[in-house]
Amino acid sequence: MNKKLTYIYLATLLLLAFGCNTQKESEKEIIPVYSEHIGDTPFDPKLDDVNFKFCDTTNVLHHRGRISYTGGTPAMEKELIEIYKKQPEFESFTGYFFVRFAVNCKNESGRFRWQIVDEDFKETTCIASLKKEIITNVKNLEYWNHPIYKGESHDGYTFLIIKIKNGNILPS
Amino acid sequence: MKKVTYIILLCFSAFAYGQGNCLLYPEGSNERKACELAYKGKELKQGSKASQMMFDSIIKLNPNYAWAYMEKSVPYFKRGFILEGLQLLDKAVELEPRFHLTYRAYWYFQNRNYKRCIEDLERYYKLPNAFIYELSPGGDKDMRILLGMAYAKLGDYEKGIQTIENCLKSYQREDDFGLTDYHTLGMLYVKNKQYEKALKAFENQLKITEDYPDSYYYAGLAYKGLQKQEEAKIQFEKAKDKFLDSYHIRNGYLCFKVYYADVIKEIEALSDKS
Numbered sequence: 399m400n401k402k403l404t405y406i407y408l409a410t411l412l413l414l415a416f417g418c419n420t421q422k423e424s425e426k427e428i429i430p431v432y433s434e435h436i437g438d439t440p441f442d443p444k445l446d447d448v449n450f451k452f453c454d455t456t457n458v459l460h461h462r463g464r465i466s467y468t469g470g471t472p473a474m475e476k477e478l479i480e481i482y483k484k485q486p487e488f489e490s491f492t493g494y495f496f497v498r499f500a501v502n503c504k505n506e507s508g509r510f511r512w513q514i515v516d517e518d519f520k521e522t523t524c525i526a527s528l529k530k531e532i533i534t535n536v537k538n539l540e541y542w543n544h545p546i547y548k549g550e551s552h553d554g555y556t557f558l559i560i561k562i563k564n565g566n567i568l569p570s
Numbered sequence: 571m572k573k574v575t576y577i578i579l580l581c582f583s584a585f586a587y588g589q590g591n592c593l594l595y596p597e598g599s600n601e602r603k604a605c606e607l608a609y610k611g612k613e614l615k616q617g618s619k620a621s622q623m624m625f626d627s628i629i630k631l632n633p634n635y636a637w638a639y640m641e642k643s644v645p646y647f648k649r650g651f652i653l654e655g656l657q658l659l660d661k662a663v664e665l666e667p668r669f670h671l672t673y674r675a676y677w678y679f680q681n682r683n684y685k686r687c688i689e690d691l692e693r694y695y696k697l698p699n700a701f702i703y704e705l706s707p708g709g710d711k712d713m714r715i716l717l718g719m720a721y722a723k724l725g726d727y728e729k730g731i732q733t734i735e736n737c738l739k740s741y742q743r744e745d746d747f748g749l750t751d752y753h754t755l756g757m758l759y760v761k762n763k764q765y766e767k768a769l770k771a772f773e774n775q776l777k778i779t780e781d782y783p784d785s786y787y788y789a790g791l792a793y794k795g796l797q798k799q800e801e802a803k804i805q806f807e808k809a810k811d812k813f814l815d816s817y818h819i820r821n822g823y824l825c826f827k828v829y830y831a832d833v834i835k836e837i838e839a840l841s842d843k844s
Contacts, residue, residue, distance in 0.1 A: 430626065433619065434619050435619070436649055436651065437645075437650070460617060470831075472831065472832075494681070496651075496681075498650040498651075513653055556650075557650030
């Protein structure tokens with residue numbers, strides 16, 4: 399009988415301990431992980447071109463307005479629309495691509511990352527071929543001008559918003 | 571008087587967008603601590619790890635502090651993280667729609683989501699305690715001008731014009747007009763083929779500033795629409811000269827912008843005809 403009671407006692411203790419532990423797990427605070435600056439994009443071998451290098455990794459600017467495209471936004475959008483090879487299956491997509499990337503002091507672009515959202519800016523997906531078409535085309539834009547700040551050349555981050563309606567890229 | 575009004579509005583806007591008055595909260599309360607921490611953290615670089623962590627500490631102290639969510643969202647928007655930015659700003663809007671709806675509308679506009687921009691601004695102006703003279707975050711234009719532009723961007727020029735006309739009518743004095751208000755109205759008149767009205771608007775615009783090449787360009791389009799080729803050419807040439815002038819203004823009204831190449835194209839088209 400004593401042995402039986404001991405087992406019940408031990409089982410109760412275990413249950414309590416497990417219960418407490420579970421509670422602690424659920425109450426555990428999720429600590430967000432931040433990069434030194436929002437948008438810092440370290441090299442990812444699965445995504446990035448090894449040949450793209452920053453000129454000065456310690457000072458990459460986060461100032462979109464300092465990066466321009468030769469001929470301005472209209473020239474860049476014209477190029478994007480001209481090289482876009484629309485497929486019939488793209489027509490089911492309406493939404494936006496937010497494509498972030500860096501331009502180094504040699505005017506090369508790299509470290510591309512993106513978010514795809516619907517008309518209400520909710521996260522969404524699209525068919526792989528459309529995603530490939532858009533991202534490849536953005537990567538192929540060649541005429542970026544790096545940031546110049548206080549008379550000196552810098553690397554910098556920027557982003558593009560590509561608005562698509564029924565598979566067609568809309569100019570801004 | 572308008573300038574005084576704007577300064578007052580800007581101050582009020584700074585208060586509305588600012589951390590608030592910490593003394594309003596009971597001493598020793600988490601709300602007070604969060605508010606004071608917000609003031610201390612003002613020196614941190616926007617978007618830095620230290621800054622974002624500071625916002626987390628503030629929100630932990632006061633999870634209902636709308637300003638902190640809004641302020642934390644800013645670098646995300648500025649750097650192309652639409653999902654993260656909106657997640658934070660939505661929370662600020664949920665807590666204090668009166669103070670943050672227009673800011674979200676502004677970002678919707680900047681990110682070319684005119685439909686959502688209109689929804690937010692229409693909702694804002696229906697609030698019983700909406701500010702009549704609510705300005706854009708930079709303080710340079712009435713949000714009703716932005717609303718008018720959003721209608722226009724979706725192709726509803728009539729509604730855009732009506733919104734801006736009503737906004738301008740609500741101003742008390744001539745110097746109440748913002749730097750590009752008349753320009754924006756004139757531009758929408760041109761889009762809507764109301765050329766005579768457009769020219770009148772540009773006449774008023776030039777009294778405010780002569781440094782927008784865009785105003786001459788659109789005036790040129792208005793003359794062109796009226797079949798007055800010579801006058802049109804004069805305006806396009808003025809636009810060209812202004813673009814080449816080192817002192818000219820390049821931003822301020824956010825849509826239907828004009829580029830140097832547009833002007834040259836019009837000049838060349840008119841030259842081919844003559």
